[in-house]
Amino acid sequence: MSDEELAHQIKSVFEDYDDGLGEQGWSELRKKYPEKESKKLPIWWLTGIAATLLLAVGLYFSNTFDTDKVILSAGTTPKANALPEKIISDEVKGGTSQTRLDTVKTNTYAMPEKSGNENIEPAKVANTAQKYIAQHNAIGDVNGTQELDVVVSNSEVAQTKPLTVIDKNTPIVAVTKPDDKVTANAIMTKDEQPTEKSVKLKLSTEEFLKEESKALANHANKDSKKNGAPTTTLDVFTGTFFNYHDDNEAKLSAGVGLNANIKVTKNLVFSFGAGISQNKVSYENNVPAEISQAMFASKSDGTNAMNAPVTGLAYSVTATNDVSFNGQLLSIDLPMVVKFFPSKKQDFYISTGINSSSYITQKYTYNYNQSNFGIRNGEAQPKRETEKSNLKGFDFANSAIISVGINQNVGKNILIFEPYYKPALSAMGDKNLRISSAGINLKFNFNGNNKK
Amino acid sequence: MPDNQSLVELIASCKKGDLRQQELLYKQFYGYALGICIRYLSNRDDALEAANDSFIKVFKSINSFNEENDFKPWFRKVLVNTSLDYKRKSMRFSEAIELTDTIPQSTHTSAIDKLSAQDILALMKNLNEMQRTVFNLYEIDGYAHKEIASMLNIPESSSRTYLTRAKQALQQLLITHSIYTK
CATH class of the missing domain: 1.10.10.10 (Winged helix-like DNA-binding domain superfamily/Winged helix DNA-binding domain)
Structure with a gap:
């Protein structure tokens, strides 16, 4: 005996070592393959959602901390350029009156005491101006804005209004002249530098009011300009939603995308964009006829091993039952909507439009039990079939979009919570699935602060 | 075994992830795979497991296979390597049957x-x-x-x-x- 002869014999014997249990072997393999997909959200979905939430929360807190800084500085550092809390006429002599301005002590805001001087009264000068001043001096909502009464010692006021408190110890910062001009002499510490605000104090009341009126007018103009522009803004969004159809279990899905918003009129915005989303649908035993027919049609081709007659048998009779179906579509969505802002504040909108889809991947899985009466006495064998396709199909206006957006300012940008409903208008994908969905979009709008 | 042309078509279908075609490929190469694995492994169950794991590897990596090449040698390598992976745990290099000095004798x-x-x-x-x-x-x-x-x-x-x-x-x-x- 030579080694070659033995090796040749072994080769020939084991070249096609078929123990006739290939069917059983395949069933064993199917327990491991294909691997069952994880029901957890894919990591990139989670990453996208987490990144958006972090961005939103970060910007929100960033905005909050900025405000805190302003309040803090206003509350701790007496400013020479802060507006006077009260202008107090110390005495009125002939045509000349002397006026005191309390420097703002934002950390105390002591109320002036009553005195016997009945000649002077507080006069609330131009509420809007005061508010504007208050805002622009960053006194905030602390006491300063509550008692920002300006006392002007002109004679008309002095004769008709009750007097206010005069504190003789308060420093003189302005003197009124007979022509009611206020000469502001802002008292500052040596190391403090004069600022724009302190210069303003040198203006007369009339001039001051004019200046403030102009400032208000400018502010209003800026606001109106801001409302007019930008005409185009961008949104990035992540969406979490449920797909559902008929009585089947709703499936959680997610998507991300980008939108462009074009302002058409004051209250109307046209929005379009692109996004990627995953849509899932599942049927348990109530598979629609069109889907099951599609499955049987694909099974009936000549290469189908499951329906192929078993070797040695003259015929093969099979029965298929307990069919369940899962569909997964990873799609590129192209939404087009019109947003209507009913309120002047533009803090919410109602939108409606259509969505079209093209498909990056489509995956359809059929699970069923097949009984072959030619073998195993018709014992039911669990079967699973999967069909996949890539970059295939486009469905125009396959769903409508109805949504409501709630705007939340985040710095100069806007965070939008947008609950939406997308009823199916037509079928999606190769299997003509009618998938509706409902969920919420979290959108982040860049440079789109339209709030007044 | 399928002829070369139908094998090329079958592999092309398997590359698309068609489960029915994968089943067909499995059944056509089941004996070949089991024959190789059972030579390396001591029992049929282990051999079947190794063969099935080899098929799964093939299904997952079949896109890297060039149809211009012969499928069987490529598949054989997968089968042998998978079988060896199963054996490695049980292999002991010190294991060796101490053979008595034998004189080669002829066998018919x-x-x-x-x-x-x-x-x-x-x-x-x-x-x-x-x-x-x-x-x-x-x-x-x-x-x-x-x-x-x-x-x-x-x-x-x-x-x-x-x-x-x-x-x-x-x-x-x-x-x-x-x-x-x-």
Whole structure:
């Protein structure tokens, strides 16, 4: 005996070592393959959602901390350029009156005491101006804005209004002249530098009011300009939603995308964009006829091993039952909507439009039990079939979009919570699935602060 | 076995992830796969598991296979490597049947021709794991000692030694076998 002869014999014997249990072997393999997909959200979905939430929360807190800084500085550092809390006429002599301005002590805001001087009264000068001043001096909502009464010692006021408190110890910062001009002499510490605000104090009341009126007018103009522009803004969004159809279990899905918003009129915005989303649908035993027919049609081709007659048998009779179906579509969505802002504040909108889809991947899985009466006495064998396709199909206006957006300012940008409903208008994908969905979009709008 | 053209078409379908075509490929190469795995592994269940794992590897990586090449040698490599992965845990390099000094004796070719798969498996079970593996790799699957040394992480000289001892053992076993089957 030579080694070659033995090796040749072994080769020939084991070249096609078929123990006739290939069917059983395949069933064993199917327990491991294909691997069952994880029901957890894919990591990139989670990453996208987490990144958006972090961005939103970060910007929100960033905005909050900025405000805190302003309040803090206003509350701790007496400013020479802060507006006077009260202008107090110390005495009125002939045509000349002397006026005191309390420097703002934002950390105390002591109320002036009553005195016997009945000649002077507080006069609330131009509420809007005061508010504007208050805002622009960053006194905030602390006491300063509550008692920002300006006392002007002109004679008309002095004769008709009750007097206010005069504190003789308060420093003189302005003197009124007979022509009611206020000469502001802002008292500052040596190391403090004069600022724009302190210069303003040198203006007369009339001039001051004019200046403030102009400032208000400018502010209003800026606001109106801001409302007019930008005409185009961008949104990035992540969406979490449920797909559902008929009585089947709703499936959680997610998507991300980008939108462009074009302002058409004051209250109307046209929005379009692109996004990627995953849509899932599942049927348990109530598979629609069109889907099951599609499955049987694909099974009936000549290469189908499951329906192929078993070797040695003259015929093969099979029965298929307990069919369940899962569909997964990873799609590129192209939404087009019109947003209507009913309120002047533009803090919410109602939108409606259509969505079209093209498909990056489509995956359809059929699970069923097949009984072959030619073998195993018709014992039911669990079967699973999967069909996949890539970059295939486009469905125009396959769903409508109805949504409501709630705007939340985040710095100069806007965070939008947008609950939406997308009823199916037509079928999606190769299997003509009618998938509706409902969920919420979290959108982040860049440079789109339209709030007044 | 499918002819070359239909095999190319079958592989092309498997590349698309068509489960029905994968099942067809499985059933057509089931015997081939099991025949290789069972030579390396001691029982059918282990061989089937290794064969199935090999098929799964093939299904997952079939896109990297070029249809212009022959499928069987590529698949054989997958089967052998998977079988060796199963064996590695149980392999003991120190394991070696101490063979008594044997003088090669001639056995009739007719006796070899009559060896069935079960006979061969029964004979091989008498070899230790390393001898059996080296014999299979060198004599049946055509690997060189250098490749075997690398695959089994042993010196090349050890591979030669294991092969020699495997052959001696088989000679002895075949003589015994032929005596009993006469």
